[in-house]
Amino acid sequence: MADEVARITGRGVAETRRLSGGDTAAAFAVRLDDGTEVFAKSTSPSMPGAAAAEAASLRWLAEPGVVAVPEVFGEGENCLVTEHVATAPPSARAAEELGRGLARLHAAGAPAFGSPPPGGPADAWIGLAPMRNEPEEDWPAFYARHRVQPYVHRGVDEGVLSAESAKVLDQVCESLAELAGPAEPPARLHGDLWSGNVHWGRDRAWLIDPAAHGGHRETDLAMLHLFGSPQLDRIVEAYSEVHPLAEGWRDRIALHQLFPLLVHAVLFGGGYAVQAVQAARRALASH
Known part of the structure; x- marks a missing residue:
C-alpha cells in the first residue's frame, strides 16, 4: 500500500495506519513525508474498475461545489487515495x-x-x-x-x-x-x-x-x-x-x-x- 500511495501522490510515505470498518476494501490513514495525512483504500482484484468508478463518482459529486466530498488525489488499478477527514459527532x-x-x-x-x-x-x-x-x-x-x-x-x-x-x-x-x-x-x-x-x-x-x-x-x-x-x-x-x-x-x-x-x-x-x-x-x- 505504501508504495502505491507514493506512486499516486508523488511523495514519500512516513507512516501507514490501518483503519477499522469497510466491508469492500482495506482502509488506511497515511502520513506523507511532508506531514500531510491522506486516506487510502485498496479494492479487491475481484472488483475490477472499483477504484476508478469511485474516483469518478467523487469527482462528479464534488463538481457543483454544493456538498462536502473528499478530494481525490489519484487512483490506481486497485487503490484510491483521497483527502483524509477527521471524524466528529453529528450536529x-x-x-x-x-x-x-x-x-x-x-x-x-x-x-x-x-x-x-x-x-x-x-x-x-x-x-x-x-x-x-x-x-x-x-x-x-x-x-x-x-x-x-x-x-x-x-x-x-x-x-x-x-x-x-x-x-x-x-x-x-x-x-x-x-x-x-x-x-x-x-x-x-x-x-x-x-x-x-x-x-x-x-x-x-x-x-x-x-x-x-x-x-x-x-x-x-x-x-x-x-x-x-x-x-x-x-x-x-x-x-x-x-x-x-x-x-x-x-x-x-x-x-x-x-x-x-x-x-x-x-x-x-x-x-x-x-x-x-x-x-x-x-x-x-x-x-
Whole structure:
C-alpha cells in the first residue's frame, strides 16, 4: 500500500495506519513525508474498475461545489487515495447543511437516468455487488432493467428468492410507470447513501463511498431511511426548504428501497429477501 500511495501522490510515505470498518476494501490513514495525512483504500482484484468508478463518482459529486466530498488525489488499478477527514459527532447544523447541499446536488442533474459519472465505467459496484449504469429514456425503465430485475434473477438462481417472491417483484416492475409518482428530471445521485456513507466531520457532513449515477432523487432519501441516520428529520426538512419533494414521496420510500434490499439479499442472505418482498408489497399497496 505504501508504495502505491507514493506512486499516486508523488511523495514519500512516513507512516501507514490501518483503519477499522469497510466491508469492500482495506482502509488506511497515511502520513506523507511532508506531514500531510491522506486516506487510502485498496479494492479487491475481484472488483475490477472499483477504484476508478469511485474516483469518478467523487469527482462528479464534488463538481457543483454544493456538498462536502473528499478530494481525490489519484487512483490506481486497485487503490484510491483521497483527502483524509477527521471524524466528529453529528450536529444539527451539519445535518441541515447536508440536507440543503443534497437538494442542490440532485438539482445539478445528470445526462440521463442510468448515466455513469463522466469518465466512470458503465460496469460499477455498489458495495460488493456489480451495478450496471446504462442510460434509459425514463426512470421506470432504468430502475426495472438495471436495478431490480438483475437482482431478482440472481436471487432466484442462487435460491435466495422463491418463484412466488419473484412474481411479486416482477409485478412492481410491470407497474413502475404508475408507482413512480410525478415525472422528475434525472438527478445527480450519490447512489449508496446509507448512514455509513455519511461521514460526520467538524462542522459538516461529508459524502463518501458513492456509487454515483443519474437517477431519481427520492432514491437517495430512501437510502437514508433504510437503516436510519443521525439527524434524519433535520436533513429532510432542510432538503425540502431548497427543493420540495413531490407529494406522496414517503409512500414511495419502499419502492426505492427495493434495490438496496435486493443487493443485500444476494450478498447476505434470505432475511433481506423477505424485507424486499415486504417492501414490494407495500409499494404495490400504496398505489
